[in-house]
Amino acid sequence: MESLLNQVPIGLSIGAVLLLIALGLTFTFGQMGVINMAHGEFIMAGAYTAYMLQGWAGGQAVLVALPVAFLIAGALGWILERTAIRHFYGRPLDTLLLTWGVSLVLQQAARDLFGAPNVQVDAPSWLTGRIEVAGANLPYSRLFILGLAIACVVGISVYMNRSRQGRRMRAVMQNRELAAVSGVATGRVDQFTFFLGSGLAGVAGVALTLIGPVGPSLGTYYIVDAFLVVVAGGLGQLKGAVIAALALGMLNSFTEFWTDASLAKVIVFAAIIAFLQFRPQGMFVLRSRALT
Amino acid sequence: MRKKFFRPLAAALVLPAALLTACGGESGDTAEAGAAGNTIKVGVLHSLSGTMSISEVTVKNSELLAIEEINAKGGVLGKKLEPVVEDGASDWPTFAQKAQKLIKKDKVATVFGGWTSASRKAMLPVFERNKALLWYPVQYEGLESSPYIFYTGATTNQQIVPGLDYLKEKGKKKIYLVGSDYVFPRTANKIIKAYAKANGMQILGEEYTPLGHTEYSTLVNKISDAKPDAVFNTLNGDSNVAFFKQLKSAGFDAAKLPVMSVSIAEEEVKGIGVPNIEGQLVAWNYYQTTSGATNDAFVKAFQAKHKGAVTSDPMEAGYNAVHLWAAAAEKAGSVEVEAVKKAAAGISLDLPEGKVTIDGPTQHVYKTARIGVIGKDGLIKEVWSSKEPIKPDPYLKSYPWASGLS
Numbered sequence: 073m074e075s076l077l078n079q080v081p082i083g084l085s086i087g088a089v090l091l092l093i094a095l096g097l098t099f100t101f102g103q104m105g106v107i108n109m110a111h112g113e114f115i116m117a118g119a120y121t122a123y124m125l126q127g128w129a130g131g132q133a134v135l136v137a138l139p140v141a142f143l144i145a146g147a148l149g150w151i152l153e154r155t156a157i158r159h160f161y162g163r164p165l166d167t168l169l170l171t172w173g174v175s176l177v178l179q180q181a182a183r184d185l186f187g188a189p190n191v192q193v194d195a196p197s198w199l200t201g202r203i204e205v206a207g208a209n210l211p212y213s214r215l216f217i218l219g220l221a222i223a224c225v226v227g228i229s230v231y232m233n234r235s236r237q238g239r240r241m242r243a244v245m246q247n248r249e250l251a252a253v254s255g256v257a258t259g260r261v262d263q264f265t266f267f268l269g270s271g272l273a274g275v276a277g278v279a280l281t282l283i284g285p286v287g288p289s290l291g292t293y294y295i296v297d298a299f300l301v302v303v304a305g306g307l308g309q310l311k312g313a314v315i316a317a318l319a320l321g322m323l324n325s326f327t328e329f330w331t332d333a334s335l336a337k338v339i340v341f342a343a344i345i346a347f348l349q350f351r352p353q354g355m356f357v358l359r360s361r362a363l364t
Numbered sequence: 365m366r367k368k369f370f371r372p373l374a375a376a377l378v379l380p381a382a383l384l385t386a387c388g389g390e391s392g393d394t395a396e397a398g399a400a401g402n403t404i405k406v407g408v409l410h411s412l413s414g415t416m417s418i419s420e421v422t423v424k425n426s427e428l429l430a431i432e433e434i435n436a437k438g439g440v441l442g443k444k445l446e447p448v449v450e451d452g453a454s455d456w457p458t459f460a461q462k463a464q465k466l467i468k469k470d471k472v473a474t475v476f477g478g479w480t481s482a483s484r485k486a487m488l489p490v491f492e493r494n495k496a497l498l499w500y501p502v503q504y505e506g507l508e509s510s511p512y513i514f515y516t517g518a519t520t521n522q523q524i525v526p527g528l529d530y531l532k533e534k535g536k537k538k539i540y541l542v543g544s545d546y547v548f549p550r551t552a553n554k555i556i557k558a559y560a561k562a563n564g565m566q567i568l569g570e571e572y573t574p575l576g577h578t579e580y581s582t583l584v585n586k587i588s589d590a591k592p593d594a595v596f597n598t599l600n601g602d603s604n605v606a607f608f609k610q611l612k613s614a615g616f617d618a619a620k621l622p623v624m625s626v627s628i629a630e631e632e633v634k635g636i637g638v639p640n641i642e643g644q645l646v647a648w649n650y651y652q653t654t655s656g657a658t659n660d661a662f663v664k665a666f667q668a669k670h671k672g673a674v675t676s677d678p679m680e681a682g683y684n685a686v687h688l689w690a691a692a693a694e695k696a697g698s699v700e701v702e703a704v705k706k707a708a709a710g711i712s713l714d715l716p717e718g719k720v721t722i723d724g725p726t727q728h729v730y731k732t733a734r735i736g737v738i739g740k741d742g743l744i745k746e747v748w749s750s751k752e753p754i755k756p757d758p759y760l761k762s763y764p765w766a767s768g769l770s
Contacts, residue, residue: 075589082581180413188418190605190635202615209588211613284578285605285635289415293578328582333573334545
């Protein structure tokens with residue numbers, strides 16, 4: 073019974089990881105409709121940023137790396153958008169192939185730069201402990217990821233609802249033509265949205281160094297889950313992504329507890345497919361008067 | 365437009381074909397595969413890209429080192445060895461394809477290659493069909509003995525059984541099994557369960573996770589709930605990093621819960637991070653720290669070529685394979701497959717792990733089993749060994765408890 077109760081915080085922390093890796097995608101995939109297969113490699117870039125910074129930041133590398141990784145992954149995303157993706161807007165299949173190719177190139181680049189074996193990022197010493205609450209075992213590293221996910225969600229929602237740039241972003245998302253004729257420079261908004269989404273992937277990558285491997289194929293382990301969260305939550309819906317991530321985390325945690333990891337994956341996939349039969353648009357739908 | 369495109373394409377296709385026929389004509393289809401001209405071609409087939417490249421590139425490097433050493437001493441039968449390196453790309457059909465290419469097109473005398481059991485199983489029919497020779501350098505799940513494969517890594521009775529013997533000796537009676545979801549862990553666990561039944565040990569749980577799985581908090585919770593004396597870990601690849609990081613952060617270190625791993629060598633320890641795995645147990649046949657002049661020379665030669673690199677069990681087994689094949693060819697006086705196979709039986713060399721002897725009937729090798737503990741420096745220190753090389757027994761015929769397995 074006690075171990076069953078333990079699965080609640082575990083589900084919560086799985087959900088936090090899912091949310092963190094999917095947040096960036098709610099922008100690039102959810103809002104702009106770009107199926108960015110290289111999103112996982114931006115996560116990888118974030119993780120390697122923490123590794124690189126270890127040289128002079130030492131044990132605090134993870135903390136220092138958060139803003140740096142945001143900028144580096146964001147810059148990578150911005151370059152990708154400027155040089156390639158913008159020529160493929162409205163052609164989802166071509167974009168998919170293009171970004172998949174980019175992801176392979178980035179993986180090989182990481183292999184050439186850092187070598188094929190995994191590298192180790194040391195967790196700060198203040199993140200190595202754990203607390204016990206009512207018999208449940210909560211590692212600090214998991215709490216840190218949970219806190220980071222909450223901070224990111226709050227930051228994004230303030231930005232989207234309160235700032236001028238955020239409102240422009242929503243305007244473009246809801247109706248691109250109308251936004252354009254109202255004087256919003258949609259191209260510039262696209263650039264910035266892509267920068268933001270990719271940057272968030274970098275932040276997720278730094279957090280993942282606490283719990284997982286840091287190697288060239290890191291991104292491939294998370295990319296599918298990230299898309300699942302965004303699709304189940306509803307495209308471009310922050311609220312949807314949060315709820316979907318938590319629901320999937322809980323579902324995963326309990327099905328794995330009662331069955332095993334392989335079967336849990338099957339059940340989660342089946343549940344998402346069944347859910348999408350009833351709500352093909354995901355949990356939340358953006359209502360718009362646009363004709364498209 | 366179309367014509368312009370096709371002309372260079374056609375030339376590109378025809379030219380190498382023409383060259384090939386020209387070469388073939390010159391050497392005049394010798395009966396001795398690979399021995400044409402002044403060199404002997406040998407194939408080296410590992411994943412140089414994809415997920416498995418992490419491990420396989422290092423084995424390729426140690427095999428090339430052995431080839432260089434042999435060439436420095438004058439080669440085999442007075443001819444220099446010429447390695448033909450191919451990339452299996454972590455993709456099993458590619459392994460079969462590249463094996464076929466090495467045998468048919470390059471006409472290599474033998475091939476050194478493979479890592480995962482899946483890649484070996486994919487290559488096996490190719491070698492049997494062509495009556496060509498493969499040297500496979502990684503510990504595996506046993507229950508196989510192809511007449512065209514030499515196995516220089518450990519079979520189960522040289523790695524897993526000694527690992528269990530060690531746990532039993534230490535009084536660990538309640539064991540939890542954790543593995544990746546594919547052939548090696550599932551077969552290994554079948555053997556472990558049969559062993560446990562016969563030795564009064566209890567298996568508290570048996571869990572598999574998909575390859576590349578990175579979320580282990582639920583599994584750690586299950587383990588903590590079951591309260592085992594030890595975990596027997598057959599996870600493979602990157603999952604090990606996630607497993608040990610999350611096990612450690614949940615408060616389980618080596619003192620609280622010993623984990624015996626069979627797929628973690630020196631190279632993997634670096635990626636997991638020493639603080640996460642310090643003090644944990646591994647079962648292999650060779651460590652970088654294994655004592656002996658032959659090993660000192662091997663480590664020194666390897667590190668001279670690859671700065672800061674570590675040497676691991678599969679690398680050593682790959683290095684051994686090249687030397688064993690060369691000795692067999694010298695003894696046979698030919699690189700012809702059947703002659704080499706016949707000569708190989710009983711060949712015994714002093715190699716980095718100690719004395720290694722080829723067992724004729726199974727085409728496996730006698731190996732010394734060693735249990736090691738991961739130290740602060742990331743290297744592995746031997747804490748127990750079988751003293752003598754153990755006779756390979758891939759079908760576990762000499763163990764009564766294993767009679768139901770196959």
